[in-house]
Amino acid sequence: MKKIALVLLVFLLMSYSTGLAGEIGSQLAKESIVEKIQKTKVIRVGMSTFVPWAMKDKQGRLVGFEIDVARKLAEDMGVAVEFVPTAWSGIIPALMTGKFDVIIGGMGITPERNLKVNFTMPYDYSGMSMVAHRQKAKGFSTLADFNKKEVDIAVRMGTTAEQAARKHMPQASLRLFENESQALQELNLGRVHAVVSSAPMPAFHALKYPDKLFVPLEENFTKEPIGFAIQKGDYDALNYFNNWIINAKAQGFLKEKKAYWFESRKWEGLVK
Amino acid sequence: MDLAVVIAVAAAVVFFFLRAVRVLDYQWEWEVIPGYFLFRDPATGRLQPNMLLLGFVTTIKLSVWSMVLGFVLGTLSGIMSAKGGFLSRFISRFYVETVRNIPSLVLVILFYYFVSSQFLDALGLDIWLRSQSDTLRGMVSFFGADSGQINAFVSAAVALGIYEGAYISEIVRGGINSIPAGQWEAASSIGLSRSKTFRLVVLPQAFRRAAFPMAGQFISTIKDSAIVSVISVQELTFQGMELMAATFLTFEIWITITLLYFILTFSLSRSISFFEKKMAIRQ
Numbered sequence: 001m002k003k004i005a006l007v008l009l010v011f012l013l014m015s016y017s018t019g020l021a022g023e024i025g026s027q028l029a030k031e032s033i034v035e036k037i038q039k040t041k042v043i044r045v046g047m048s049t050f051v052p053w054a055m056k057d058k059q060g061r062l063v064g065f066e067i068d069v070a071r072k073l074a075e076d077m078g079v080a081v082e083f084v085p086t087a088w089s090g091i092i093p094a095l096m097t098g099k100f101d102v103i104i105g106g107m108g109i110t111p112e113r114n115l116k117v118n119f120t121m122p123y124d125y126s127g128m129s130m131v132a133h134r135q136k137a138k139g140f141s142t143l144a145d146f147n148k149k150e151v152d153i154a155v156r157m158g159t160t161a162e163q164a165a166r167k168h169m170p171q172a173s174l175r176l177f178e179n180e181s182q183a184l185q186e187l188n189l190g191r192v193h194a195v196v197s198s199a200p201m202p203a204f205h206a207l208k209y210p211d212k213l214f215v216p217l218e219e220n221f222t223k224e225p226i227g228f229a230i231q232k233g234d235y236d237a238l239n240y241f242n243n244w245i246i247n248a249k250a251q252g253f254l255k256e257k258k259a260y261w262f263e264s265r266k267w268e269g270l271v272k
Numbered sequence: 273m274d275l276a277v278v279i280a281v282a283a284a285v286v287f288f289f290l291r292a293v294r295v296l297d298y299q300w301e302w303e304v305i306p307g308y309f310l311f312r313d314p315a316t317g318r319l320q321p322n323m324l325l326l327g328f329v330t331t332i333k334l335s336v337w338s339m340v341l342g343f344v345l346g347t348l349s350g351i352m353s354a355k356g357g358f359l360s361r362f363i364s365r366f367y368v369e370t371v372r373n374i375p376s377l378v379l380v381i382l383f384y385y386f387v388s389s390q391f392l393d394a395l396g397l398d399i400w401l402r403s404q405s406d407t408l409r410g411m412v413s414f415f416g417a418d419s420g421q422i423n424a425f426v427s428a429a430v431a432l433g434i435y436e437g438a439y440i441s442e443i444v445r446g447g448i449n450s451i452p453a454g455q456w457e458a459a460s461s462i463g464l465s466r467s468k469t470f471r472l473v474v475l476p477q478a479f480r481r482a483a484f485p486m487a488g489q490f491i492s493t494i495k496d497s498a499i500v501s502v503i504s505v506q507e508l509t510f511q512g513m514e515l516m517a518a519t520f521l522t523f524e525i526w527i528t529i530t531l532l533y534f535i536l537t538f539s540l541s542r543s544i545s546f547f548e549k550k551m552a553i554r555q
Contacts, residue, residue, distance in 0.1 A: 040399055044420065048517075055518035059311055060322045082420040085514060086504045090381075094504075097389040099423070181516040185523075188298070205520075209299075272304060272519055 032236035033101045042080045044100035045070045048088040050180065051201055052261045053106040057270040065261040069123065070104045072253060073244060089158040089178065092116055095229060102241070103229040106198065108160035118234065119227035120241040123254055127220025128164040131202035131213050132194035133187055140193070140216045147171045152192040154183035164222045165196045188212065198224075200262050298523060305524055308515060324525075327511030328532055333416060334429055334507055335494045341433025342493065343486070346440025353441060354448035355470065364441060371438035377499050380431045384503040388427035398422050421506060428500035436493050440486060447482035448474060480551075487544040491537045498533075508532060 037043045047054045047066055054064040062083050074081035084100040095103055095117060106126065109119045132140060140146060146153065151172040155161045156179065165174055175192060177183040184205055187195045195202065199220050206213045228241050248254050261267060308324045321329075353364035371379065401412060401419040409419065417425035451474045459469035501510035512529040516522050 040402065042402060049514050051518060051520075056323060056514060058307055058322075059313070059320070060308075060326070084420060084504065085506070085510075087502055090502065090504075093385055097385050098393055099389075179513055179517045181520045181522050184520055189295075272301075 032234050033230065034237045034240050037077060037079055037101060040079075042082050043070075043074050043077065043102070044082045044084055045074075046084050046086050046091055046095055046100040046103045047105035048086055048091060050088075050106055050198070051204070051271075052267060054083075055271060058272070063267065063270055065124075065257055066104050066106055068257050068261075069248075069254070072248065073104070073241075076244065087178070088156065092229070095231060098231070101230070102237075106226055107229050108198075108224040109227045110160060110163065113229070116232070117229040118232050118238055119229055120238060121245055122225030122227050123245045123248065124226040124258065126198045126224050126226055128161055128196055128222040128224070129199040129202040129220050130194050130196050130215065130217055131184075131187065131206045132216045133190050133192070134212055134214055136190055137193040137216060143168050143217070143221060145216070146194060149173070151194075154186045154192040154195045156180050156183055156197065159197075160222075160224055161196045161198065168221060204265070300524065301521055302524055304519070304521070305528055308525075323511045323515055324508070324528065324532070327506060327508035328536075330417070330425075330505070330511075331494065331497050331507040331533075332536070334425070334432065334497050334500065334505065335490070337416070337429040338432035338436055338497070339490050339493050341430060342436030342440050342489075345433060345437030347444050349437065349441035350444025350448065351475075354445045368438045368441050371435055376432075376435050376496055377502065379435055380428065380500055380503060383431035383434075384424070384427045388423065388430075392423050392427055397426065417506075424503055424505050428497075428503060428505045432493065432497060432500065435496065436489060439489055439492070443482045443485045443489065444478065446485075447478035450481055451477050483551075484544065484548050488541075491540050491544075494537055494540070495533065 047062075047070070049055050050064075050066075052064050054062060054066045057063045062085075067083070070081055070083070082100075084094075086094050086099070088105075091103060091105065091107075092113065094100065103117075106124075107113070107119075108126065109122060113119070130146075132146075137146070137151075147169040149171050151169070152175060153165050153169060153172050154175045154177060155165050157176040162174065162176065165172070172193075175183070175186065177186070180195075180197060180201070183192075183195045183197075186192050188209065194216065195205075203215050206215045228245075230237050230241070245254075305324075308322045310319050310325060311322050312318070313320045349364040349367055352360040353368070356364065398419045401409060401422055404412075412418070412422070416422060416429075455473055455477070456469060459473045460466075464472070497507055498509040500507060501513060504510060508529055512525045516525050519525075
């Protein structure tokens with residue numbers, strides 16, 4: 001009897017504490033993160049390593065397109081920036097539980113994600129591209145070639161690449177990996193036919209191993225808007241970030257950074 | 273005979289590696305790895321620790337903190353379990369059985385997203401730390417983590433401490449129960465009270481017996497600490513995975529990480545067995 005009572009008590013405590021988590025979540029949203037950032041003098045940015053959006057250089061400093069965007073944002077707000085590298089599969093729960101203020105990590109705006117977080121207007125567009133194995137995917141040149149039961153495709157778990165592969169190649173079997181490097185390793189070993197990922201990474205990877213890999217599709221097969229993600233219900237912050245993006249676009253800042261990180265390879269020496 | 277076995281094993285290992293290398297058809301780039309331990313800062317010309325070394329140090333800090341916490345929790349729970357009344361025995365069993373029967377990965381994630389979101393984040397440890405002097409921040413960063421990482425670090429250390437504590441609890445309980453009843457009877461016959469007997473006679477002997485299993489548990493803690501990479505604590509495994517994501521040097525980095533863990537745990541286990549022998553001689 002005593003035992004049952006104790007077990008019940010523990011369950012009650014647990015359910016109470018999860019309820020409390022929800023309450024705290026809604027309280028946090030009432031005070032805009034813009035206010036909080038001004039008060040604490042620091043903006044905490046959630047991100048994950050994605051070449052060339054965000055990565056560590058040889059000196060262990062973060063570099064990349066998103067890093068430049070976040071640094072400029074912090075500079076314009078007059079605060080310091082603190083990056084919180086987070087595993088991609090857990091990045092939305094981490095935002096919802098307030099581990100950082102905003103995700104600036106090349107996150108594609110999707111309806112599913114939008115149910116959990118709020119997105120700003122897009123500050124960049126990316127698209128899905130593919131890199132394939134020369135022997136395994138010999139002669140493949142359209143999506144239909146890959147949309148077959150015997151074709152294996154590796155993607156990073158929880159990304160829009162996973163969704164795009166499911167949508168455009170529903171017949172193919174998917175292999176999910178926690179990191180891009182693992183998916184690419186699988187491709188290099190010839191265990192999968194192709195890797196789907198945001199451009200320009202597939203093209204860069206094909207350039208690195210030209211005798212083994214190739215880019216089967218000439219153009220990206222999706223176009224995705226990329227936005228900052230924040231906790232739901234913070235309209236003040238949405239307004240602030242949206243207007244910041246309009247400004248950064250008008251000043252040509254985003255275009256200049258995009259040209260540097262996505263259309264040139266000048267940054268390669270920084271990383272390796 | 274021994275020589276033949278050694279040669280056979282060596283040949284098998286070499287064959288395995290040659291085959292692995294051929295199947296992998298991999299471009300090895302070992303020369304860049306040392307740069308991820310230490311690099312020369314172009315601005316000041318001084319050597320600076322890089323990601324892998326920082327991750328290695330974080331792993332050690334994390335293991336030490338969680339072991340300290342696990343020791344305190346485990347000792348308390350072990351004593352409660354061996355000598356407590358019904359309620360304390362029940363609490364201790366509840367703790368040990370719950371923790372031992374859920375995967376450590378699940379415990380770490382639950383703790384980070386649910387428990388620490390309410391208590392640690394509400395405490396505002398990181399905000400407090402940011403407003404402190406540079407000396408204090410440097411000290412906290414030296415013993416733990418800097419302000420951006422402190423919440424995740426504390427959460428990871430506590431979750432790991434709770435996890436290891438459950439195992440230490442069993443070690444301590446075993447140690448206490450292994451003290452023969454004759455010790456209790458002898459102590460009582462010279463007029464010691466039960467609590468004094470426990471503190472002065474039983475506990476010191478129990479700890480001596482528990483010391484080496486506990487040291488073994490510490491080695492386990494180091495290995496278990498790799499799982500906190502899922503909550504983005506920047507320890508060795510996380511740093512390695514970040515590095516792999518940026519450089520695509522999958523095998524070089526995994527092999528380096530494996531060696532680093534091995535060096536740490538092997539040197540510890542050697543020194544423990546050295547002390548074990550010394551203690552055995554002294555007794």
